[in-house]
Amino acid sequence: MNDSRVNDLLAFLRFPSVSTQTDHAADMRACAAWLEAKLSSLGFTAEVRETGGHPAVVAKSPYDPAKRTVLIYGHYDVQPPDPLDEWETPPFEPTIRDGRIYARGSTDNKGQILAHILGVGELLSRGETLPVNVTFLVEGEEETGSDNLAPFLERYRENLACDVIVISDTGMAAHNYPTLTYALRGIAALEFRVSGPSQDLHSGVFGGAVMNPATAVARLIATLHDQDGRVLVEGFYDKVRPLPEWEREALASLPVGDESIRTLAGVDQLFGEKGYSAMEQIGARPTVEVNGIGGGYQGEGTKTVLPKGAFAKLTCRLVSDQVPDEILHLVEAHLHKHCPPGVRLEVTCGHSGEPYYTDPTSPDGMAARRALKEVFEIEPALMREGGSIPILTSFKKILGKDTLLLALASPDCHAHSPNENFPLENFFNGIRLSQAVIRELGTVSRQPAA
Secondary structure, X not given: OOOHHHHHHHHHHOOOOEOOOHHHHHHHHHHHHHHHHHHHHOXXXXXXXXXXXXXXXXXXXXXXXXXXXXXXXXXOOEOOOOOHHHOOOOXXXXXXXXOEEXXXXXXXXXXXXXXXXXXXXXXXXXXXXXXXXXXXXXXXXXXXXXXXXHHHHHHOOOOOOOOEEEEOOOEOOXXXXXXXXXXXXXXXXXXXXXXXXXXXXXXXXXXXXXXXXXXXXXXXXXXXXXXXXXXXXXXXXXXXXXXXXXXHHHHHOOOOOHHHHHHHHOOOOOOOOOOOXXXXXXXXXXXXXXXXXXXXXXXXXXXXXXXXXXXXXXXXXXXXXXXXXXXXXXXXXXXXXXXXXXXXXXXXXXXXXXXXXXXOOOHHHHHHHHHHHHHHOOOOEEXXXXXXXXXXHHXXXXXXXXXXXXXXXXXXXXXXXXXXXXXXXXXXXXXXXXXXXXXXXXXXXXXXXX
């Protein structure tokens, strides 16, 4: 396709900017340098800034103190592409098929953030005066929990001061359906390891007399839920508020429901907490999920061993008022309480992020809804989303501002999975949306400092 905007996206996607793997550190820096050059070419003052980990890119439009400032956030790091054998085309050789770009990071988050960059950049390139000041912050550690971002925000608090924040790193209610996400679940991650014998044992000689660590892990996992998926960790639901009726009605009116969720997931039937729809379960109810289990022989054929150890990785998705550290403490206590005799349990806590909620009827919320309607020509859906963007609470606590989540990801984008893709239609609409939203936010009166 002979379109410079698409060519820019293809170039961006070719960087294997996998933040979780140290052998891609040079690729991360090369990608950040590419972004800096692209933003500079569009008329922004741009620079790569150190964070203590992978660098961030900060860019600013010409500043007018009389105008509001909009901070647009995104990330250039991507998930590992594994399993590679499930990709139809190589993950870092972007390919256009049937109107979609297939590549790792195409939706999460390179396509979405580049749409904003090019949209605002087009206005600057034409010599237009922007209705607001615009700051871009594009980091390289979102996929590893953004551990260095909060200190970075503290260090550059004045330089990154703004009136509102815009992020497109969420999903649409349906393909090409405008969506304002007003709530995200939080996250709390942990790993537990069970150790038994000093070495792998012969399962015939010792089996039945020694507790099998792999069996112990399975038993521990089985204690986490009842038969309907309700979490059995004591105190887990203590701070969970019931959904108000207006939210249940808003979720019920979305162009996505139980059947579409079942189809997207590729399962024969849904499973979950009784009394809640799939969308309510995904966006408004907390969970404990098993992300991985390991231990024992994994090779071809049979090896009759009783493994010396086994492990499981868990993440808890949290809703408003739940505190990640409190939940991690409750889950750890639960695991120790139910650990079978004859083995040793070690729990290691991982990254965490608080749940997020913002009022979709605020002046900025209404401006975002007008921008979405202008671009997509229908009223936007208001939606809770099950995923997590941990840095939203850092933005709120450090910069003191709310975030508008304007979705550009289609439900079938396969983010974090093989064959991740981004429809070109979404990309071009994102360019238009970036221009519409800064225009609408420019009409909102500046609020006095708190």
